[in-house]
Amino acid sequence: MAVPALFLVTGLSARIRRFASGRGRPWLVEVATYAVAFLAIEFLLTLPLRYYAGFVRLHAYGLSVQTFGRWLGDALKGLGVEMVGAVLFLWVPYLLMARSPRRWWLYTGLLALPFAGFSALIAPIxxxxxxxxxxxxxxxxxxxxxxxxxxxxxxxxxxxxxxxxSKDTRTVNAYVTGLFGTRRIVLWDTIIAKLDEDELLAVMGHEMGHYVLNHVAQGLVLSSIGTVFALYLIHRAANALIRRFGGRFGFDRLSDVASVPLLLLLAQVTIFLGSPVINGFSRHMEHEADRFSLEITRDNRAAATAFVKLQEDNLSVPYPDWWVQIWRSTHPSIGERIEFCNEYRPWETGGPMRYASLFGEP
Ligand SMILES: [Zn+2]
Structure with a gap:
């Protein structure tokens, strides 16, 4: 939040826009030039913190084995991806703001769903x-x-x-993604090295649960409802702030591309305030994916020992404080997940199974 605020209160953002607009440059070129210049400066400003949080701390705890050169290369590649994305798409909301200053938030929010769906499909590939x-x-x-x-x-x-x-990290991951022809199951080599076969199947059962239970699609629908609501709040707050501080910011309407840091700042605040709801929804889906895995594998012990190994390797806190959970946790605590693995066995006790109708017998 501090970095976009800095762009605003120093008038830096307005200066970048003056540079970008040049002498009668086409508007699309102005928006693209602004986006590239803004991202480059933002990258440099946040680089020390990124280096500390994403390299120094991880090495201090033995969680990363990445060389500095590779870390920097990945950071630059990430910047390149952001620049290409911004050049391709930033003009869309700004065109909507210029054409419809009162309703742009609604149109942008409605466009965000197909866009997010497309990205979720394209990014893994x-x-x-x-x-x-x-x-x-x-x-x-x-x-x-x-x-x-x-x-x-x-x-x-x-x-x-x-x-x-394994050349980047010692942390582990596995997932199922894509649709139709792009459908794929992905395992990092780090998780294959760490878990035995039964444990890997328990993890894959969880990932397949996300896939079969349509968690990605549900997440997309809920996040686009949330996006429309958030954009409305951002629209109201941004216009109020421009009326009050426009002189200092150096721009007087939201459709001026110099408002990018104002929108980013307000988006950060909105996400921060909304995270207890978003995280609660995510924890629920993760719990159901755990249930799916137990029902399809019926291997409670392998699921539990997989979590123990992951906890030891990722150095996660087994039972974080409740406020950490509410504000930060997208997954149930690893302690709760292990307890659930130990207890949940309706196929032995004759209790109801929730997902058995979704898969075939072994
Ligand atoms: Zn999951």
Missing amino acids: VVDPLFNDFGPMKNGHLEARIDALAHRAGIDGGKIFEVDK
Whole structure:
């Protein structure tokens, strides 16, 4: 929040826009030039904090094995992706603001859903491979077991990929993503090295749960409702702030592209205030994915020991304080998840299963 605020109160943003507009440059070129210049300066301003939080601290705790050169290369590549995205799309909300100063927030919010859906589909296929190699799985036996589990979960025709993440990080991940032809199951090589086969299947059961239960689509719908609401609040607050401080900011209407840091600042505030709701929804979906995994694998012990290993390696707090959970946690605490793995076995006690109708028998 401090960085966009700095762009505003120093008038830096207005100066970048004057530079970008030049002498009678086309408006589209002005917006694109502003976006590139803003992102470059913002990158430099935040670089020390990024370096400390994303490199120094991780190395201090033995969580990262990345070299400085590779870290910097990834940071620059990320900046490049942001610049391309901003040049391609930033003009859209600004055109809407210019054409419809009172309703732009609604139109932008409505456009955000197909856009977010498209990105969720495209990013794993176009963006992620820029950073790491996606190869075939090396362990054929494991691949066959994952394939069989995916088949039972009704996820057919997905390719299984192994990502060489071990040169960057010691943390682990696995996910199922895409639709139709782009459907894919991805495992980082770090998680394959850390967990045994049964534990990996428990993790894959969780990821397949997200996929089968349409968590990505549900998240997209809820986030676009949230986006429209947030954009309305941002619209009201931004115009009020421009009326009050426009002289200092150096611009007098929201459709001036110099308002980018004002929108970013207000977006940060809105996300901060909304995070208890967003996180609560996310924790609920994660819990249901855990339930799906237990019901399809019925391997409570493997699921629980997988969480123990992940906790030890990611150095997560087993039972964080309630306010940390509400404000920061997108997943139930690892302690609660292990307890659920130990207790939840309705197939033995004759209790009701929630998702058994969604998958075939082993
Ligand atoms: Zn999950």
